Amino acid sequence: METPSLVQIGPASAPERPAAPHSCGCGHKFCPRKVHSVAGVVFGLMMIQHLAVNALALRPGLYQAAVGRIQALGWVLPWLSLTLIVLPLAVHVVLGATMLKDAGFRYRTGKHHRGGDLRYLLQRITAVILLLFIALHVLSLTDWGFHLVYRLTHWEALQAYGASGLFHPDQAYRSTSAAIRTLWDHDRPLAAGNLAVMGFYLLAIWATAYHLANGLSTAAMVWNLTRTPQAERRAAQFCAGLCIATAIVGTLAWSAFILGA
Secondary structure: OOOOOOOOOOOOOOOOOOOOOOOOOOOOOOOHHHHHHHHHHHHHHHHHHHHHHHHHHHOHHHHHHHHHHHHOOOOHHHHHHHHHHHHHHHHHHHHHHHHHHHHOOOOOOOOOOOOHHHHHHHHHHHHHHHHHHHHHHHHHHOOOOHHHHHHHHOOHHHHHHOOOOOOOHHHHHHHHHHHHHOOOOOOOOOOHHHHHHHHHHHHHHHHHHHHHHHHHHHHHHHOOOOOOHHHHHHHHHHHHHHHHHHHHHHHHHHHHHHOOO
16 A cells, blocks of 8 residues: 655745855854954054154154154053053964864864965964064063062162163163163174164064065955955955065164164
8 A cells, every 4th residue: 555645735845945154164153263463463553554654763863753652642552552552462462372282283284275275384483573573562661560570579680770761752762672682692793682673573573574465365264255266366466565675674674773783
């Protein structure tokens, strides 16, 4: 005896479509990579502005005038620093550290295209260089570093930071130059430690240029802004140009404090 077949009355329902993949590939509603990229772009723009102002040190008078205008912001300046520098950097570092913990420093062949494996590895390496550089910069130049440590401990090795950090707004060029050129040994400008600090500053500037440009290219992919090969190629060209321009401006700033002192 044949079993009667079921006949559907009315239009057949369309099969359910799988959810569209997240533009960054993470599959989560809250995308840490997008937050990480936005924070990085904000901080990166401030880094470009910082390097551009420092490049004015090719003419110390212009640099001093620029520093004076920034300091004239008064009580607004700390809030700008907090919202445009400290918070974006903190978010970027925390999320970036999580990604670095997962990826390590392995060279993951086959995961990225068009040389992306090497770019991804260099992005992680430059991130560590940048973090060390920012730490050195803040510790030596600002009142929130070695100066604060000295006030709390009165450690004799940090006596040079007794009054404040090494940067003095009223003597912007001279104090910045001295902080870079003689950070290790004030009495011997060509001491090995001083040369190492100067070399590290230059390395950090180049690392900044690469990390920012490659990060911006990655952000465009995360936000699905480069949907075609043509758009991806234009973005790559723009980011390469940004990397070169940032490196040039940063190198000019470095040379202004090192060679022009």
